[in-house]
Amino acid sequence: MLSTASVAARAPCGIGASRRQQRGAAARGRRQFCLVRAAKGDVLLEIHDLQAKVAATGKQILKGVTLTVREGEVHAIMGKNGSGKSTLSKVLVGHPDYEVTGGSAAYKGVDLFELEPEQRSHMGLFLSFQSPVEIPGVSNIDFLRIATNARRKAAGEKELDPLEFYAHVMPKLEALNMDPAFLNRNVNEGFSGGEKKRNEILQLACLEADMAILDEIDSGLDIDALRDVSKAVNGLKSQQQDMGILMVTHYKRLLDYIRPDYVHIMQEGRIVTTGDMGLVDKLEESGYSVLSSSA
Amino acid sequence: MASALAQLQGCAQLRLEAQHAPSSRCVAPAQRAVQQRRLQRRGGSGSAAPAAPRATAVAAAPAAHVAAEDKWIERTLEAVVPDSASLPAPLASLQSGCLSALATARMPTTRNEEYRFTDVSPVLQAALAPSAGPAAAPAAALDAALAAAGMREAAAATVVVVDGQIDEQRSSLGGLPQGVYVGGLAGAPQDVVSFALGAQSRARGGAFALLNGAAARDALVVHIPANLTLSGSIHILYLSSGAAAEAAGQAALAAPRLLAVLEEGASAEIVEEFASLAPADGTASTAGTATASKDGPAGYLTTAVAEFELDDRAALKHSYVTLEGANAAHAKSTLVNQGTESSYSLTEVRVGGRLTRHDLSIEQLGEATQSQMRSFLLCGDGQLHDLHSKLKLDHPQGEANQLHKCIVSSPSGRGVFDGNVKVNRLAQKTDAQQLSRNLLLVPRATVNVKPNLQIIADDVKCTHGCTVSDLEEEELFYLKSRGISADVARQMLVYSFGREVVQCLRDEALQARVEAAMRRTLASFTGAAQ
Known part of the structure; x- marks a missing residue:
């Protein structure tokens, strides 16, 4: 599984021209490798023609999204507000506000929509929420420990007692430049935007996910926080090279820190273009209108 | 007439x-x-x-x-x-x-607006008798209750009040600094008592407060002299032997009374904890519910009054916890006078008792006061908890913050809240916030809530809000998305809902007692204990 491509993916920055060509080749060959082991790694997440609507209003948001993420790949989704990026990420983890109306999504070969949200988490699927809720009265460390133990239990590993967990979480906290006082505060209660995002990534680190969906982890972050959060994600990725990442973002600056292998542009509930960082540069120059003219 | x-x-x-x-x-x-x-x-x-x-x-x-x-x-x-x-x-x-x-x-009936949703008639069917008092209470049960309470070491003083009378043997008042008085009326500073005892309850107390005044056999007096900061809390454990001494359809009445006077610049922390002397308290709750409903109203009534006088710049942290037996009726009046720049902070947790009613009345006697009220009420099978609070602001620059949280976990449970904040004409620049959050966990669970502001001053900042809901979908989903099962997630959220208030109690042993009582009450809802 450690092909040259995935080794290259370890380096967070500096995608060389040769690598980009490799990517392009892999992208072209993606379809035919769907069912066999690809050079890059196993298919982690395969979304096919996914359609979904808002349960309460019936408004159709996703109108046929097709996307495949393999182990070790980093994908980025960009697109205008309201194009369905966040909906896609929430649908994948089973948010009750949305109803799947068509298509399929398989994670590690299992139909995602057959699984409860907690089962998806046990299998290593993780969503970093765009705006995580505050839960007054639940301390962060209890929450992290219960969540970590739920995952460990599902994986047949030994659960950690409070002391063991403390030892488990401290290095992760340091990697994120987080004050240990965080642990004793209530989950997200009174956290600043940056603190909430750090806390999401801390959860990602504790849960040791195999597939991370990061929904706008750059929104509301100052420059230092963005660097810390990106560094932590890259650090996790280097420890666990098979981890697949799907990032939703509006801005290139995040992608400068966490280099994507593929960039997808979403429009009106579909992925309309797929490319690499070159596509991002083009967008930065002339906005999303360039797509409609070229499409 | x-x-x-x-x-x-x-x-x-x-x-x-x-x-x-x-x-x-x-x-x-x-x-x-x-x-x-x-x-x-x-x-x-x-x-x-x-x-x-x-x-x-x-x-x-x-x-x-x-x-x-x-x-x-x-x-x-x-x-x-x-x-x-x-x-x-x-x-x-x-x-x-x-x-x-x-x-x-x-006595009030449901035709009185103040008692519209709180039917006290079951209490009024009982023939009352004076409760036994510390001398008659079984010593073993008392000691067991005390051991269970595990009084905090750090407390500056612990006072045990049995059936409204101070049990001096079991109280410990040794560690108090010079000038502080904690004890019965007999040795209390006369000037303090004569100006303050009953002054507020006469003016603002209801029928149950009058009943207390008529039936009280002693009053616990706390006096903190000027500019003294008492480190550690004064923990008052009110025990009712009523449940144990109950005989032939008669219900015992206990009338404990507290008067606390904080002079200028003094600060203190007072914990009032109400519990019953029921044998084997751990199992009494569930068993008690069954017997209480069969035997009708027999049980005991505690009618308690606490009067607080806060002079200028005095600060009081007040905790009020009821963990009484399932056949207890409990009527409590808390009356507070706040001088200039004084601060009063209440943390109230009510889990026990079949029918409990708290009349909280705070009056402002000077400007720039701070009043904080946090309440958590958990209503399980056949329980009714009622909070009526009145905060009256007559001076400028007062700050008030009230958080009321109520869980009803049974179709036969009911929560009642009427929170009144009155901002009179002179109370300019008042900053008052009031929020009532209610969680109805099962169909047919009931709350009657009425947070209300009466504002006459024209330059104030006041907000109030009220939510009545089941658990938040969004919070549940967040926990589930982190691999926490639906059942555990619901449990976590139910406990956390109350913990927001409970953790303000600051006494870990007391918090543990409260959480154990919460677990017992919620057992029918959450299934197995956490």
Whole structure:
């Protein structure tokens, strides 16, 4: 599984021209490798023609999204507000506000929509929420420990007692430049935007996910926080090279820190273009209108 | 009404005398007359009372009959009012005041707006008897209850009050700094007691507060001198033996009373914890519910009064916790006067008891006061918890913050809340916030909530809000998305809902007791314990 491509993916920055060509080749060959082991790694997440609507209003948001993420790949989704990026990420983890109306999504070969949200988490699927809720009265460390133990239990590993967990979480906290006082505060209660995002990534680190969906982890972050959060994600990725990442973002600056292998542009509930960082540069120059003219 | 008239006519003669009698009480002359007659009838000489010289003109008569309009009050007073001769002087005068007010008072019914959703009639069916007191309570049970409570080491003082009377043997008051008084009326600073005892409850207390004044046998007095900061809390454990001493359809009445006076710049922390002496408390809750419903209203009634006088810049942290038995009725009045720049912070947690009612009244006597109220009420099977709070602001720059949280976890449970904040014309620049959050966990669970602001001043910042819901979908989903199962997630959220208030108690042992009681109450909802 450690092909040259995935080794290259370890380096967070500096995608060389040769690598980009490799990517392009892999992208072209993606379809035919769907069912066999690809050079890059196993298919982690395969979304096919996914359609979904808002349960309460019936408004159709996703109108046929097709996307495949393999182990070790980093994908980025960009697109205008309201194009369905966040909906896609929430649908994948089973948010009750949305109803799947068509298509399929398989994670590690299992139909995602057959699984409860907690089962998806046990299998290593993780969503970093765009705006995580505050839960007054639940301390962060209890929450992290219960969540970590739920995952460990599902994986047949030994659960950690409070002391063991403390030892488990401290290095992760340091990697994120987080004050240990965080642990004793209530989950997200009174956290600043940056603190909430750090806390999401801390959860990602504790849960040791195999597939991370990061929904706008750059929104509301100052420059230092963005660097810390990106560094932590890259650090996790280097420890666990098979981890697949799907990032939703509006801005290139995040992608400068966490280099994507593929960039997808979403429009009106579909992925309309797929490319690499070159596509991002083009967008930065002339906005999303360039797509409609070229499409 | 007719009987009241007759009564007043009957004592017209006395009324004349009464008008000449020097009295520090602001009782109407007519009432004073009745008061005097009451003293005669009860045969109380009360000559030791400096504040009640009128009691001297009395011919001894047997305490056979106490007249009151309300039959239940009459019967109850006959049974529970102690001989005023046996009381310390200030209490005797308080008693006579309360008796005269009770003569024309009626116990509330659901036709009274204040009790519209709180039906106290089950309590009023019971024949009450005075409760046993510390001497009669089984020593073993007392010691067991104390051990269970595991009083905090860091407490500056612990006071054990059994059935409204201080159990001096089991209290520990040794560690108090010079000048601080904590104890019964007998040794209390007279000036403090004479100006403050009963002053607020007379003006703003309801029927249950009057009943307390009539039935109280002692009052616990806390006095903190000026500019003294008491480190550690004063932990008051009120134990009711009622559940144990219950006999032949009679319910025991306990009337504990607290008066706390904080002089200028003083600060202290007072914890009031109410518990019952029921044997094997751990299992009593569930078993108790079943027996209580079969036996009807028998059980016990605690009617407690706490008066707090905060002088300028005084700061009081007040915790109030009820963990009483499942057959307990509990009526509590908390009355607070706040001087300039004083701060009062209440953390209230009510889990135990079948019917509990808290009347909280805070009045501002100077500007720039801070008042904080946090309440958590958990209503399980057949439980009703009622909070009526009144905050009256008459001076500028007051800050008030109220958070009321209530969980109803059973179809037969009910929560009642009426939170009134009154911002009068002079209370400019007031900053008042009020939020009521209610969680109904099962179908047919009920809350009646009425957070309300009355604002007359025109330059204020006031907000209030109310939510009634099941658990937040969004929070549940967040936990589930982190691999936490739906059941555990629901449990976590239910406990956390209350913990937001419970964790403000700051005493870990007390928090643990509260959480154990919460677990028992929620057992029917959450299934197995966490």
